[in-house]
Amino acid sequence: MDHFRYVNRELFCEEVPVRELAEKYGTPLYVYSQATLLHHLSEIQTAFASAKPVVCFSIKTNFNHHISKLMAQHGSGFDVTSGGELYRALAAGGTGDKIVFAGVGKTDEEMKYGLGNNVLLFNVESEQELHALGAVAQSMGKVAPVALRVNPDLPPKTHVKTDTSVKGVKFGLDIETILDVAQGVVGHPGLSIVGLHMHLGSPILSNEPYKAGGEKGLKLIAELRKQGHPIKFLNMGGGFGIHYRKQEALPAKAFADVILPIVKEANCQLVLEPGRFIVGNAGILLGRVIFTKESGGKHYIIQDAAMNDLIRPTLYDSFHRIWPTHPAADLPAPPEDYEAEIPQTFKQNVVGPVCESGDFLAKDRNLPKVQRGDLLAVFSAGAYGMAMSSNYNSRLRAAEVLVTGGKHRLIRRRETYQDLLAPELDCK
């Protein structure tokens, strides 16, 4: 469910017309619906309730402090992948017992930071990391709780740049070598191998990979226990897909249907690391049309949201629905099928002002004619949108607004020109 809908040809977020938000806070602007966020978190909590999972919101998808606080207040823990993310998780009220620390390149300092805050699990991705973590833990008089991350070597599931469980990616321990690595640390005084972790890729639109990965995991857990490792946790990661193009994603229950029997058979505590599923459809990006032009036979809409605000189309050729916030009387709300003939539309490229040919939000998209000053909504932008934004071209990062019911509040102010220079001016 999401709470962005057209009423009388005007786009609302919950009970607020988004035009009001653009007028008050300016553009480009990220707008989030609190009801959608909490609905998706609770959909996961409910679907997996019988296993009493530790749900760790993957903070990399959207690290806004106010969103993290909402997550913590509603029972979520955090999946973090850097010292900075751990800092944010703790600042939002997260506690170590519900934090998992992932990442292929944790530094000694980051390991110390995690150990000092008693994180639930370190998801360990290589033999060197395992030994380094053991040494750091010993130097602190601690034992590090470890979930070994396995790369279960499954067929491709998603975009080549975001598939994390095919052979040859940098993530996890190869399924062929993980048991040897585990054997090498039996009895290590600084390590306790208490879990198995996998994160298959993102976004995934089928539950089959979770079944296949989980079944491989079951065999590994049995072998690890034979080696003497007290495996208590099965962390199935994140990756649950969302609706980008149309109603194409599975409900959380479909993932629970395949994961719950595996966790039961493994006799483990389930850990999950969903990100996109919770926040992806809870956010839109608003851009205002600056100019339109024709060039080389193509029609361009140049608006003020660019690749530095939302890099997913540039990076992965990702599809985000885009539609005017005030479509004309005879235009529908965003169409189900942009490839089909839509009356009064023609193929246009939606681009930003950045000096790169790759700066686009949509290519050859059926869209109606727009004018200077019109507002466009880019849908499903709540995950990996603001989080992957940058100051490229010295553009100011967008503001973020959270809507709940008929109320709205700024949760990140727009950057200023002074913000751009500040870290440099700190260096005299």
Ligand SMILES: Cc1ncc(COP(=O)(O)O)c(C=O)c1O
């Ligand atoms: C280890 C790990 N866990 C969780 C996630 C979150 O994935 P998603 O946002 O698709 O749920 C990611 C990102 O893909 C990840 O790398």
Ligand SMILES: N[C@@H](CCCC[NH3+])C(=O)O
């Ligand atoms: N950042 C990606 C997915 C990678 C997830 C991180 N492991 C996206 O925008 O879809």
